Amino acid sequence: MSTAEGAVAEDSVSPRAGDPPVTAEVVADHGLSVDEYERIRSIMGRDPTFTELGIFSAMWSEHCGYKNSKRLLRLLPTTAPWVIQGPGENAGVIDVGDGYALAFKIESHNHPSAVEPYQGAATGVGGILRDIFTMGARPVAILDSLRFGDLDSGRTRYLFSGVVSGVGDYGNCVGIPNIGGEVAFDRGYEGNPIVNAMCLGLMKREELITASASGVGNTLMAVGARTGRDGIHGATFASEELSEDSDESSRPQVQVGDPFTEKLLLEASLELIASGVITGIQDMGAAGITSSATEMAGRAGTGVELEMTAVPTREQGMTPYEILLSESQERMLVVVEKGLEGEVTRILEKWELEAAEIGRVTSDGLFRILEDGVVVASIPALPLTEGCPTYEREGIESEEIQALRAMDLSEHLIPEGDLTKTFMLLLSSPNVASKRWIYEQYDTTVRTATAVRPGGDAGVIRIRGTKRAVAATTDCNGRFVYLEPKRGAMIAAAEAARNLVCVGAVPTAVTNNLNFGNPLKPHIYYQLREAVLGMVDACETFETPVTGGNVSLYNETDGRSIYPTPVIGMVGVIEDVATITRQAFRHEGEDIVLLGANTNELGGSEYLYVTADLVAGAPPAVDLDAERALQQAVLKMIHERLLSSAHDCSEGGLACALAESALGDGEAPHGIDVDIDDDLRPVAALFGEAQGRIVVSCAPDRTDQVLRVAALHEVPARRIGTVQGPDDDFRISVRGASISARPAEMGAAYFDSLANRMEAPPTGT
């Protein structure tokens, strides 16, 4: 036996009356393989009881144990001088200057949201908030990264509107502004939506607290909501594929959220941390009491002993198995300095919450569970958290996808019909159109810190009392990753960094959410491996270490996987709020400058999806060093106050990026006069999604300086046109072809599209 597996359980534990016997079938139902079961027996030195099996099942699920991803995740860069806390804690923490630290993390709630969109999304937000405030940080911003099937289906609209309400109602009630995110609609997500929520929290550096159960003899207390029968085995459920009947049969595994209790718990937790009476605190999230207690013991190298009858429950007659694996929301486990339990109770009472002593920290390294004094489970804690077997699977690229990537797209480069019509179609496509219908359901201004609200390239939160601000964005184009995983992941990171520099923030660190299908399938494992490798390269080049994140595998419905979607949540630092830059053109007569080069690429573009219903071709080329140079050039321009606006080119290409800058928030749209004198096919120049491009505007007397800074960084740059007045047309010409539209009509297409689609009768299923 290896040392990691620690001491053999010494307590005498006999099967609890009423619990089912552990048979091969019960083991399989718990998602454990024969080999894994043998490993459990060797750790235990005996057969586990039903309760113990449940504990292993949860802790060794993909969700908690990362068994299929851990070996890949180890490749990611995780350190930098500004990283205070890397992976392994509730959230990553970085130094953002002036004595402040930023805790941030992203987490998925895909499976629950597929079954019950409102509660699934709401509890996703609740969980990520708790991950942040258990670090001692006050949550200051939420972002949501969402993906659904095509919006013309009734089912998609049900999922979409439920998820948006769930994200909104929870965050609005707790009072945390939503500052951005992304939404994509594509048949690649039909039946299995992606719901990732990211949270940012600020604290003074010295307020940082970690989740460890230190101090033998200290008391463990359950605080917050009572434990009920909801969400039992959610972690295991999240590690399985969905099927058509998941809807009904899985509902008991979805938790129910109570944002009012969360708000009280947030205030109580921050007060507890400030009081100094607790030595550790952790959310009872996935796998509930089990994971919080074992992980805290694992980090401290201690053991814990819990008495099940002391846990406040919502209903009578809950078994230890149910109590240990419940994922009831808004609960915390805290470790209290022995003798100071009364102080915890006093603080919790002020916030009208309960606190109960449920156990103690021990020195024997065991996770010991008592029921009325009788030991019902006793497992070495370390193997539970660290001994989960990890696998390197076989990865082979799907031939079908290879063929899609190799598809000849040249016929699509020849424009069919009126380019202005195509342009308007793209502007109103749900993937390009304004996401106002969504973010107007979110409180974006509470806490009076939101300097850039949703709808911009990145959200910005100022740090009160300083000149600083932090920026955040989430990005991933799943089509690109599907067509070529490594390049797609690089693009996700590159786009995130571009979005940050466009608001004037220095890209600083990353939290990632790996949403993939079943890793036991070689075609899926290939995607996972390649995407992580792409992320490694990009994060190393950009000096944005990954400080944590989440892995969500088995995102499949009836055997069909989602697009591989490694979402990048990237944060950046702005030293002076006076340099915050926005995407909207500001002044008539200013120059429009394109940084970066157009190409003839169309692979994986929104243009192909909208005009030919096609997801094919190679994703656009990405040159990480060129991206890095572009980021630095834009930051230099912003710091020298040369720019009036900056906006990244992504879905819908240059034409849509120019449209977004011209429309701004819709209050005062501008016309433009742009001429793209490239030897390219007009369709590619206008709608292709070549990487490494940012559209900026500046006063004409600064254009030379802008071009000089670009040249200094070896970034291609040229003036392509002029910002015009509100009564002028929006005109782009490319070698004889052109787009010409009225800003007012563009505004209607762009801003009202989502609302109109949500109100139109569904045409799909």
Next chain:
Amino acid sequence: MKAAVVTFPGSNGDYDLYKAAQQVGFDTHFVWHRERGLDAYDVVLLPGGFSYGDYLRAGAIARMSPIMEDVIRFAAAGGPVLGICNGFQTLCEAGLLPGALVRNDVLRFQGKDVRIRVERTDLPFTSTYTEGQILTIPIAHGEGNYEADPATLEELEGEGRVVFRYVDRNGEPGAAANPNGSWHNIAGVTNEAGNVLGMMPHPERAMEKLLGSDDGLALFASLVASVPALSS
């Protein structure tokens, strides 16, 4: 010059209101809903949020908090009381203001900037605005649809007690400018004596250009201006 920000379980705009009052020079204090006594204060502020999770009805449980007796007494003595968003809902529930705030007509939470027109400038809340001035101020609510029976509405209009109205960029109160279905585009009303104001938009979130607007600043400046007269 002291301001009290009354905090209920679930209030989440208390911090913003505190900062806004502080910004204009008030010696500002949080008062927890179970505390008693507001005699030491010059103005009382009820923040936005979701007191008691908006369970039952927005503001319905908060109005039974012990501190509300003191708020009612403070208002009866003529002290300025401002309720924003959930605070407005609570003032209606407590009977300090007429009418009620029901679910937005669009049936969705609405979080965005709106324009409101200042209808009256002879109040402790509005003295530094000009009549007809159009303000850009954020809203963030699911239940901001102001309703009252026809007689009450007539009374409110007749007595000039509508303090703010949702308007378009030309200052016209059309349906397109109304974010929640409020009768007569009402965004804020006052009591008969003019010392209690309830409003759905958040002036405390419009205190700096950096965050989008500073059109709320004058409301707090008006409160400051009102204090010497009231407390002397």
